[in-house]
Amino acid sequence: MHPPARVSTRLLSLAVLTVLVAVLLTPLPALAKRPAKKASGPVAAEILMDAGSGKVLQGRNADTLTYPASLTKMMTLLLTFEALDRGTLRLNQNLVVSQHAASMPPSRLWLSAGSTIPVEQAILALVTRSANDVAVVLGEALGGSETAFAAKMTARAKALGMRRTVFRNASGLPDRLQRTTARDMAILSRALIRDHARHYAYFQRRSFDWQGDT
Template identity: 35%
Template sequence: MRLLPRSIAILFGTLLSILCLVPLAQAFETAAREAILVDFETGSVLFEKNANKPMPPASMSKIMTSYMVFDRLDEGRLSLDDKLPVSEKAWRKGGSKMFVEVGEEVSVANLLRGVIVQSGNDACIVLAEGISGSEQAFAREMTEKGREIGLQNSTFTNATGWPDPDHRMSARDLATLARRVIEDFPEYYEIYSETEFTWNDIRQGNRNPLLYRNIGADGLKTGHTEEAGYGLTASAVQNGQRLIMVVTGLDSVNQRAEEADRLLSWGFREFENFNLAQQGEPIDEATVWLGAEDTVPLVTQKDLVVTLPHAARDELNARIVYDGPVPAPIQEGQSIGTLILSAPDMPEQEIQLVAGKSVEQAGLFGRLFAAGKYLAFGSP
């Protein structure tokens, strides 16, 4: 284990003088049965309540239905202009509807808006049947893709979120899925911000209440069944910071809107992202054994950004851990150690550090000299 050298301690000390760190478990309470608030850029969880509990997601699982369509569009296996036939099963499906007519063919572009803006169960089934042949086959593919992208507590039995005891997601999985949609398919994500869509002369508004409030919201999806209660998976941007939020199990449309707004507003008010180091910027150096150089710089593979509460003082600790000295030869980009950031009542954040450049093995004379030095002084 190795503490930061003085030069690095000064760097972090300067940052700490403007930071104020308080426990994440500070005073925020919500009526939501399950909830989570995540910073988009860093993935830091700012608040959670029963976030890993599998629960009925209702129409929020349509985010996964849309993800499946986006994925095929991205791979070129599907086009926005492709038209898919409306089956009697899709036409007869109850609940929220796009109001497609049996026998007509509807473009993928319109069906996506039917799913995302209008929450149409019929549109979901048309897409599922058109892509996989049946809704059941599509649901199996949803579950498989979910595992692939990191949804650990999600199982899908249909494309709509229709009540089923085996159709489950967790709040954390919904947040993960929302993040993946935004990261993987920014060109399609903008559909989630559309506030209305008209099909067959029936105009319907987007059910996401946050789109109509001046808080920077631009997605994603509401959900409601008797078992699930009222839920919302949402994302918003303020001052360049994006947060993702999930709330479920609420009692009414109004409570859903108020709790979602309150949780997001709290997150933006209390937390901020800080860039501690740039990609490739030396953070420390590691001692090299039998190398052409005595040390190798340690760098991060991407910008080092952390999410911290606004009100801090000097509670952030930083230390570097690596097994050293590191034997040469060393390749640039080789994993060397870990930067660990910690503070009271906060989970530790671990950032991988790699070699900032290659270091060749020393020549014969250099290796003999190093061995002699070790025998004489007991250290490389």
């Protein structure tokens, strides 16, 4: 498993809106052939960005390639919000759980193949539990397959200006070819705040009820 990642995004009711993204991740191996080096500890990467203008106020290793881990789910949610806004997805729509989705390792909601979950519950499962099985359910609903959805995620990332990001799955589970940077994640955070204000309140939720459990 890759080291955990932390992201903090805050919408401020002040003159200057900022997005702070702090990521503690292991960088990807260098693309060029270089002499092997002894593995080091996790590398800290951070960026402070004005959410209104996109101006970078402070950064450290902001363009270092790294694994996105569960920050990947931010893009899964962005595409979910866009589908809701287009009307191709509804909050009360039940999504079917495939065998592939049900096979995802924890963290998960322990969905069983053939069961269903409403879109809004799926959103809450991602923002509160970082559920890998639910991320795949959303990805398959939006892309037809998780692989096809990952291609859509990457294409959307490029359109947003996330130049160094490649997605390979909907959840952020380990894949050596899945990569991003702190700068790219700040761009994604800004898009979530700027373009999906009516859905942004979901990120304030600390818990939700699912089949009798909280």
